[in-house]
Each structure stands twice: as C-alpha cells, then as structure tokens.
Amino acid sequence: xxxxxxxxxxxxxxxxxxxxxxxxxxxxxxxxxxxxxxxxxxxxxxxxxxxxxxxxxxxxxxxxxxxxxxxxxxxxxxxxxxxxxxxxxxxxxxxxxxxxxxxxxxxxxxxxxxxxxxxxxxxxxxxxxxxxxxxxxxxxxxxxxxxxxxxxxxxxxxxxxxxxxxxxxxxxxxxxxxxxxxxxxxxxxxxxxxxxxxxxxxxxxxxxxxxxxxxxxxxxxxxxxxxxxxxxxxxxxxxxxxxxxxxxxxxxxxxxxxxxxxxxxxxxxxxxxxxxxxxxxxxxxxxxxxxxxxxxxxxxxxxxxxxxxxxxxxxxxxxxxxxxxxxxxxxxxxxx
Amino acid sequence: xxxxxxxxxxxxxxxxxxxxxxxxxxxxxxxxxxxxxxxxxxxxxxxxxxxxxxxxxxxxxxxxxxxxxxxxxxxxxxxxxxxxxxxxxxxxxxxxxxxxxxxxxxxxxxxxxxxxxxxxxxxxxxxxxxxxxxxxxxxxxxxxxxxxxxxxxxxxxxxxxxxxxxxxxxxxxxxxxxxxxxxxxxxxxxxxxxxxxxxxxxxxxxxxxxxxxxxxxxxxxxxxxxxxxxxxxxxxxxxxxxxxxxxxxxxxxxxxxxxxxxxxxxxxxxxxxxxxxxxxxxxxxxxxxxxxxxxxxxxxxxxxxxxxxxxxxxxxxxxxxxxxxxxxxxxxxxxxxxxxxxxxxxxxxxxxxxxxxxxxxxxxxxxxxxxxxxxxxxxxxxxxxxxxxxxxxxxxxxxxxxxxxxxxxxxxxxxxxxxxxxxxxxxxxxxxxxxxxxxxxxxxxxxxxxxxxxxxxxxxxxxxxxxxxxxxxxxxxxxxxxxxxxxxxxxxxxxxxxxxxxxxxxxxxxxxxxxxxxxxxxxxxxxxxxxxxxxxx
Numbered sequence: 001x002x003x004x005x006x007x008x009x010x011x012x013x014x015x016x017x018x019x020x021x022x023x024x025x026x027x028x029x030x031x032x033x034x035x036x037x038x039x040x041x042x043x044x045x046x047x048x049x050x051x052x053x054x055x056x057x058x059x060x061x062x063x064x065x066x067x068x069x070x071x072x073x074x075x076x077x078x079x080x081x082x083x084x085x086x087x088x089x090x091x092x093x094x095x096x097x098x099x100x101x102x103x104x105x106x107x108x109x110x111x112x113x114x115x116x117x118x119x120x121x122x123x124x125x126x127x128x129x130x131x132x133x134x135x136x137x138x139x140x141x142x143x144x145x146x147x148x149x150x151x152x153x154x155x156x157x158x159x160x161x162x163x164x165x166x167x168x169x170x171x172x173x174x175x176x177x178x179x180x181x182x183x184x185x186x187x188x189x190x191x192x193x194x195x196x197x198x199x200x201x202x203x204x205x206x207x208x209x210x211x212x213x214x215x216x217x218x219x220x221x222x223x224x225x226x227x228x229x230x231x232x233x234x235x236x237x238x239x240x241x242x243x244x245x246x247x248x249x250x251x252x253x254x255x256x257x258x259x260x261x262x263x264x265x266x267x268x269x270x271x272x273x274x275x276x277x278x279x280x281x282x283x284x285x286x287x288x289x290x291x292x293x294x295x296x297x298x299x300x301x302x303x304x305x306x307x308x309x310x311x312x313x314x315x316x317x318x319x320x321x322x323x324x325x326x327x328x329x330x331x332x333x334x335x336x
Numbered sequence: 337x338x339x340x341x342x343x344x345x346x347x348x349x350x351x352x353x354x355x356x357x358x359x360x361x362x363x364x365x366x367x368x369x370x371x372x373x374x375x376x377x378x379x380x381x382x383x384x385x386x387x388x389x390x391x392x393x394x395x396x397x398x399x400x401x402x403x404x405x406x407x408x409x410x411x412x413x414x415x416x417x418x419x420x421x422x423x424x425x426x427x428x429x430x431x432x433x434x435x436x437x438x439x440x441x442x443x444x445x446x447x448x449x450x451x452x453x454x455x456x457x458x459x460x461x462x463x464x465x466x467x468x469x470x471x472x473x474x475x476x477x478x479x480x481x482x483x484x485x486x487x488x489x490x491x492x493x494x495x496x497x498x499x500x501x502x503x504x505x506x507x508x509x510x511x512x513x514x515x516x517x518x519x520x521x522x523x524x525x526x527x528x529x530x531x532x533x534x535x536x537x538x539x540x541x542x543x544x545x546x547x548x549x550x551x552x553x554x555x556x557x558x559x560x561x562x563x564x565x566x567x568x569x570x571x572x573x574x575x576x577x578x579x580x581x582x583x584x585x586x587x588x589x590x591x592x593x594x595x596x597x598x599x600x601x602x603x604x605x606x607x608x609x610x611x612x613x614x615x616x617x618x619x620x621x622x623x624x625x626x627x628x629x630x631x632x633x634x635x636x637x638x639x640x641x642x643x644x645x646x647x648x649x650x651x652x653x654x655x656x657x658x659x660x661x662x663x664x665x666x667x668x669x670x671x672x673x674x675x676x677x678x679x680x681x682x683x684x685x686x687x688x689x690x691x692x693x694x695x696x697x698x699x700x701x702x703x704x705x706x707x708x709x710x711x712x713x714x715x716x717x718x719x720x721x722x723x724x725x726x727x728x729x730x731x732x733x734x735x736x737x738x739x740x741x742x743x744x745x746x747x748x749x750x751x752x753x754x755x756x757x758x759x760x761x762x763x764x765x766x767x768x769x770x771x772x773x774x775x776x777x778x779x780x781x782x783x784x785x786x787x788x789x790x791x792x793x794x795x796x797x798x799x800x801x802x803x804x805x806x807x808x809x810x811x812x813x814x815x816x817x818x819x820x821x822x823x824x825x826x827x828x829x830x831x832x833x834x835x836x837x838x839x840x841x842x843x844x845x846x847x848x849x850x851x852x853x854x855x856x857x858x859x860x861x862x863x864x865x866x867x868x869x870x871x872x873x
Contacts, residue, residue, distance in 0.1 A: 030749065031748065031749045031752035032749050032750070033751065036751035036752075036754065036755055037750075037751045038475065038477070039385075039754070044792075045793075046792055052474075052475055055474060055475075083377050084375075084377050084378050084556075085377075085473055085540075086378070094556060095556060095557065150587060153588060154591065157595060158594055161595070164595075165588060165591045165595055166588050167558070167559075167597075171367075171369055171579045171581050171597075172367075176553070177555070280584055281585055281588060282588070283557075283558075283581070283583040283585070284557075285555060285556060285582070286557075289584065290556075293374075
C-alpha cells in the first residue's frame with residue numbers, strides 16, 4: 001500500500017510541472033494582453049503600454065517570466081491579480097468554499113439519487129422503471145447547463161415562487177464569513193433563519209450542477225450492477241437462499257462500486273467545469289466564474305494560480321479515489 | 337423477496353425528496369437592492385475604467401464638483417463654489433466646511449475634510465514622488481486620458497478650505513473632467529495612517545469617503561453592502577441600506593427583479609424587453625444614451641481616401657433596417673458623431689438618404705463603376721452602443737453587394753481587434769464610444785482629431801481634416817457655451833460632408849426598476865447612483 005502511495009505521489013511532480021507549463025503558456029497563446037484588455041475603446045499609447053508591461057514584468061522573455069513564476073510558486077507566492085491587485089491565493093481562498101459547498105451538495109445529490117436509481121434499474125432490468133431511469137439519465141446527460149438552469153429558475157422561482165432566484169443567501173442576512181461555508185457559518189452564528197435561507201439557495205444550483213454527474217453515475221451503476229449480477233458467486237449466494245436484499249446490497253453492490261468510484265473521482269473535474277456555468281447563472285461567488293472573468297481580462301496571475309490550485313485539488317481527489325479502491329476491494333490492495 | 341426491493345425504493349424516494357423548499361425572506365423596508373452585473377475591481381476608481389467599478393465607488397466618494405443627478409450639468413460638490421480667472425487658466429475652489437469622513441474598523445477620522453485631501457487626490461495620480469503613486473497600481477487611466485499631466489501646472493493650497501488649480505491652457509471641459517469618478521477624493525489622514533501601519537493598499541480595499549453611503553461589507557462576486565451616511569454633507573439618503581446583489585446573468589437579474597429580490601437592475605437582455613414592458617410590478621425606464629456606434633472608413637487606404645466612395649457607402653447602407661433588426665427598440669439612428677442628448681448637437685444636418693441607385697452612380701463617378709472589394713471589421717463582443725456587430729456587418733454586406741461592393745467580414749479577439757484598428761490595419765470597421773464627461777470635445781477630440789489619427793490613436797478613420805481640427809481646437813479653449821456650440825455645429829457639418837464614418841446608432845439606455853422605487857434617475861453616463869432614491873414603505 002505504501003509503495004503504491006509513493007508511486008502515485010511521485011507521479012504528481014511531473015504532472016504538476018506539466019500543469020504549470022500549460023497554465024502559463026496556453027493563455028499567452030491567446031492574442032491580446034492584460035494592458036490592452038484594461039484599456040478598452042480608449043486605447044493606450046505605446047509608451048504607457050510599454051511602461052505598464054514593465055511594471056507587471058510582462059516585458060521579459062517568456063522563459064524568464066516562466067522561471068520567475070515557478071520560483072515564486074515554489075515559495076508559495078501565486079502573485080497578484082492584474083485587475084483587482086489582490087493576492088491570487090487570498091481571492092481563491094475567499095471564493096473556493098462557495099464552489100466546494102456547491103460541488104459537495106451536487107455530488108451528494110448525484111450519489112444519493114444516481115446510485116439507488118442505477119441499482120434498482122439493474123435489479124429490475126427491462127422494466128418500466130429501468131427504461132425510465134435510463135431515458136431520464138440520457139436526457140440529464142445531454143442537458144445544456146445554461147438552458148437547464150434558466151428553465152428551473154423560471155419554473156420554481158418565478159412561476160411557482162418556491163425557491164429564490166440566485167445568490168447564496170437572502171440579502172437580509174448579514175453573515176461574516178468564518179469558514180466560508182455558509183451552511184456552517186450560519187450554524188456557528190446560531191442563525192437558523194439564515195441557515196435555511198442558505199439551504200433554499202442551494203437547491204436549484206445543486207440540481208443543475210448535479211444532473212450531469214447523476215446521469216453518469218446512474219448509468220454506470222446500472223451497467224456495473226448488471227455485470228456483477230451475472231457472476232457465479234451471485235448465483236451461489238442466491239442458491240444458498242440469501243434474501244434478495246442481502247444478495248444485492250452486500251454481495252453485488254460492493255463489487256459493482258469499484259467502477260462507480262472511478263467515475264465519481266472523474267466527476268470532480270466535470271463538477272468544476274460545470275461550476276463555471278452554474279456559478280454564472282446562479283450568481284454563485286465561486287472560482288469558476290472568477291476564472292472565466294480572468295480569461296476575458298487576460299488576468300495571467302489569476303489564471304495561472306487558479307488553474308494550478310484547481311489542478312492540485314483534482315489530482316488529490318483522484319489520488320484519494322485510487323486509495324479508496326483498496327478499502328472497497330481488498331484484492332486490489334493485495335495486488336499492489 | 338419483495339421487502340428488500342421496497343426498502344431500496346424507499347431509500348431512493350428519501351434521497352429524492354428535496355428538503356422543504358423555502359422562499360427568500362422579503363427585503364426589509366428602506367433597503368434598496370440593486371442587482372449589479374459584476375464585482376468592482378477595487379475601491380479606487382482612478383485606476384479603473386469600467387461602469388461596474390464606477391457604480392460601486394460613486395456611492396462612497398465625493399468629488400469637488402459633481403454632475404447633477406440624471407444630467408451632465410456640473411454643480412457644487414465638496415467645493416461649494418469656484419471662480420475662474422479671465423484667461424481661463426486659474427480655478428479657485430472654495431471647499432465646504434464640516435464635511436465628515438466615513439470610518440471603519442481600522443480607522444477613525446480625527447478631522448474633517450480639507451484642502452490636504454484634494455491635493456492628495458491630485459498628487460496621487462500626478463506625481464511619481466507621491467508615496468501612493470504606485471500603490472495598488474500606477475495606471476491612472478482617466479487622469480492620463482483626460483490629458484491632466486500635460487494640462488496641470490500647479491495645485492496649491494491657499495488655506496485649509498481654498499484650493500487654486502492652474503492649468504497650462506484654457507480648457508473648457510476642465511470642470512466637467514473634475515466631476516468624473518477618477519477625481520473622487522480620498523482621505524489623506526487615512527492614507528497616512530495606513531502607510532504608517534504598513535498596509536497602504538487598504539485605502540483602496542476598505543474605502544473611506546465623504547459620499548452618501550459608507551461601505552459595510554464586500555464579498556467578491558456576491559454582495560456589496562452600504563449604509564446611508566447620516567453625516568453626509570448633503571443630508572442623509574432617504575434609504576437606510578443599499579445592497580448590490582451581484583448577478584452577472586441579465587435574464588437572472590430580470591427574474592430577481594420580477595420576484596422582488598431586487599429593485600433596480602442594469603443592462604437588460606434585449607430579448608426580455610417586451611416582457612419588461614408588460615410586467616405590472618416593474619417599469620422600464622428609457623433614455624437616449626450618451627453614446628455612438630459607427631462604421632469607420634480608413635481614409636488612408638484606397639478607395640476610402642475618396643470622399644465620393646465614403647458618401648456612396650453611406651447611401652448604399654439601409655440604416656433603418658439595421659436599427660429595426662438589430663437594435664430592436666433599443667437604438668435610434670445616428671447622423672452625427674455626437675448623440676442628440678449632447679449639447680451642441682446639430683439637428684439641422686440631414687442624414688445621407690438610403691439610395692442604392694445614387695450610390696452606384698457616385699461610385700462610377702469615383703472610378704468604380706463595377707464596385708470594389710473591401711474588408712469590414714466587426715467587433716467580436718456586444719458593446720453598449722452595438723448589440724451585435726457581426727449581424728450588422730452581414731446586413732451591410734448584403735446592402736453593399738447590391739451596389740457592387742464585395743465585403744469580407746473580419747473579426748479578431750476584442751483586445752487585438754481594437755489594437756489593430758487603432759493601428760489602422762482595416763479598410764472599414766465598427767467601433768463606438770460612450771461619453772465620459774458630457775462635453776462634445778470628449779467625442780470629437782478623442783475620436784476624430786488629427787492627434788488621435790496617429791497609429792495607436794482612437795481615431796480609427798485615421799481622418800485628419802484641418803478645417804475640422806481648427807474648429808474643435810478653438811472650441812475647447814472657450815468658456816462661453818454658446819460660442820462653443822456654434823463651432824461644434826460647424827465641425828459636425830464638416831464631418832458630414834467628409835463622411836469619415838457611417839454613424840450607425842445611439843443605443844437607448846434601459847433600466848428596469850420596481851414600481852415601489854421613487855425618484856431613481858438614469859445617468860447619461862450609464863452610472864447607477866442611489867442618493868436621493870427612495871422606496872415606498
């Protein structure tokens with residue numbers, strides 16, 4: 001197990017370097033620079049443009065800039081935003097809890113519905129429920145997030161008035177962020193009304209962000225379960241006279257979980273991608289929207305820092321997923 | 337064998353049951369919520385150029401002179417009166433006494449506003465030796481763009497409540513320039529305290545102003561909370577709290593307005609306009625904007641060096657069809673380079689009539705009986721003065737094909753687009769402008785002067801006409817508005833004769849507000865300020 005862990009950890013270093021290279025050079029391939037983006041229609045004269053490039057250190061050769069950047073990253077300095085002039089790390093830390101809160105809720109939503117739906121569909125193969133689940137999950141998978149989000153807002157918020165339209169909490173609640181996770185901060189302040197307001201604001205974005213992973217997880221669970229249910233040991237279990245629940249829940253489900261866990265791990269990346277649109281629609285102050293704005297404004301330090309931090313998080317989650325295999329299935333642990 | 341299946345189904349049902357669905361708490365009385373479109377860059381307007389930043393900062397800072405609410409007229413601000421010397425070069429400002437500063441957790445003011453603060457506001461942007469020149473950023477865009485470094489000779493403190501500013505040459509828009517957001521006055525005492533504490537950047541992050549609202553809380557991309565400043569020199573604002581609920585998507589802003597989650601929203605989606613006009617609980621405020629969208633002909637490139645070709649182009653394009661199809665009800669046809677709301681607008685000028693046959697004849701007379709090929713640059717982004725440049729280009733392309741002109745539509749990434757156009761790489765291309773200070777010079781000098789026609793300048797027609805230049809150069813030195821108006825009217829005649837542009841449209845400013853909002857006034861500059869606004873209980 002330890003050897004496995006070390007092998008995986010050693011792979012992180014080249015991946016990390018690759019990420020810094022991609023984050024640094026990709027944005028510079030896009031035409032335009034941050035100074036031009038700041039100038040707008042007014043334009044900027046060549047002398048001032050050059051002076052500002054020097055001030056931001058953007059006049060140096062690219063490799064020199066990259067070297068300086070890596071040096072700073074190594075010492076934990078991700079730089080300052082060219083637009084807001086705030087530290088990239090502090091902006092990330094202020095916004096990331098919102099993204100994580102939403103991503104966790106969406107993950108929970110997709111797991112709590114996707115896994116049972118997939119299991120029931122597999123157990124009742126070719127039933128109306130099975131076809132229903134598969135049809136709905138295909139629809140969910142193909143649903144454009146922007147359209148889906150606006151549709152839910154129009155129906156549940158505007159027409160029915162059940163949920164708030166957007167934001168993280170009603171503006172009447174004044175909550176000073178402690179952890180940044182509003183569900184926790186409101187409870188820490190003992191403000192129940194604010195807590196329920198935060199919950200109500202989470203409902204629609206959770207559904208929108210969780211729909212795609214839900215569809216994937218439901219389909220993956222169903223096919224994994226179908227495969228396992230056809231195995232000899234399941235037949236043996238049934239022959240032994242075990243109840244259907246025990247066969248499905250204990251024997252089949254545990255073995256079917258391995259591919260599902262892989263998919264859940266991969267969904268972390270999908271969740272961050274989906275968060276960009278979901279955060280824009282629901283005015284959710286997270287890192288997705290922050291990065292998109294940084295692209296529009298060619299805010300190099302924010303893009304580099306943000307991509308790097310998100311990359312590290314995705315890598316860490318995938319490492320955790322790999323380690324989880326061993327816990328779920330001891331055979332994997334032994335073969336390592 | 338049935339029971340376990342039921343268990344699983346029950347579990348599924350439980351998982352699917354969403355917690356009790358709650359509705360947002362209603363907004364408290366005397367709290368006005370503005371669904372703003374984005375986060376301000378920071379709280380120092382002098383280094384920013386976006387309306388988003390100005391909206392957030394205008395509530396906090398005051399300037400020595402102010403634009404009237406909803407207009408372009410300049411009136412007293414932190415200076416209660418001023419005198420201008422006969423030669424138009426010396427401005428003496430008499431400052432208000434007893435003007436209080438806001439306070440926050442890290443700073444409690446010990447003195448009222450005085451002349452030191454005004455000098456700090458200038459020197460921070462002007463003198464590199466000022467310790468705050470580079471704090472946050474040295475990119476003092478508007479101070480530079482308004483020509484302040486070249487214009488200012490001295491800013492002197494006569495006494496604690498009198499300031500004398502001397503400029504190098506008489507410049508009529510100088511006063512209006514001082515009413516712009518970049519000239520917002522910050523507290524020198526606060527700046528000194530923060531510098532001493534080793535955190536100078538706090539001045540721009542936790543702002544202290546003398547404006548009608550003080551900042552209470554800012555959470556990036558989420559919310560800005562202000563509280564009405566009870567000691568504001570103009571009297572406390574009618575509302576108690578002002579909240580900017582940051583909502584980037586325009587359709588979502590509209591949904592929030594309908595539901596009463598906000599009272600005012602900027603920049604509606606044109607597709608929602610019909611619904612907005614029909615909605616009982618809101619009203620759609622409309623006002624011609626201080627902007628112009630245009631198609632510029634690069635007069636330094638053939639065949640657009642010939643005025644007949646430019647005129648023919650103007651006659652071949654059906655402007656009305658463009659307004660109807662693209663601007664919908666949010667634009668009016670433009671004939672001059674300045675909008676009708678701008679004083680000195682020459683309404684006597686007749687626009688070029690849509691006449692494809694006449695255009696063909698004019699092209700033949702210019703030596704292009706079979707037409708010619710040209711490029712046409714279309715912006716890749718929506719702008720306040722042009723909702724869809726690509727679509728407009730396609731309509732123009734179809735019109736011009738009828739007179740034998742083959743158009744190739746080109747576009748680049750937005751920053752690159754502007755840079756290349758300002759360098760004159762195009763033959764024809766679309767761009768536009770939104771007025772900064774309510775002065776015609778702001779349009780005409782920035783967009784059509786000889787100086788701006790140099791590579792990198794904003795005169796993208798690269799048109800330098802001596803008669804026009806003399807008129808606008810003279811007008812800017814005069815203080816008498818009637819005299820200036822005459823000169824600008826003549827300049828517009830020269831512009832129309834020479835046709836360096838096809839002026840396309842002036843976009844109408846649209847602001848949907850809830851019915852309970854009282855006395856919200858649209859700003860010609862597109863700002864959203866809330867002093868003087870009230871809400872029905």
